[in-house]
Amino acid sequence: MNRDHMNTSQNPSFVVIKYGDDKEALLNPRCPTQTFVQCIRRICDCDNDMVLDLVDLDGQIKNLPMSSEDYASDYVTGRETYVVIRVEKEGENGPNRYISLLNHLDKINPDLLVKLNDLSRPERSGKRFKKTSVRGRKPIAR
Secondary structure (H helix, E strand, O other): OOOHHHOOOOOOOOEEEEEEOOEEEEEOOOOEHHHHHHHHHHHHOOOOOOEEEEEEOOOOEOOOOOOOOOEHHHOOOOOOEEEEEEEEEOOOOOOEEEEEOEOOHHHHOHHHHHHHHHHHOHHHHHOOEEEOOOOOEEEOOO
């Protein structure tokens, strides 16, 4: 019997999603992202036309493809906790706006709320950086 499939470092495990009034659900990401997002949609009782995604507790948006057959485990890490977010497009070519579906994020994780707000307004967050080279940006000293 091959025991490699039982090694948790190689085998994706469940992820925790947070939503609503500090609710949590366990999901198995070993499925197509479309199926994974549909499960999130059902758990959170969201409309089919709402674009959903996940953000980790460090503020990294997972950018789950909605119509891909890629596995969700390619985008999320087992045993991690994610917050469900709604993605809204501002205008046809405007930036995305990210809205937490975890109520009271300002009290539960205020740092994450700040990061989501910064990601929703890239023109504001970009003003805090100056271009130093083709490769990167350097924070402006205050």
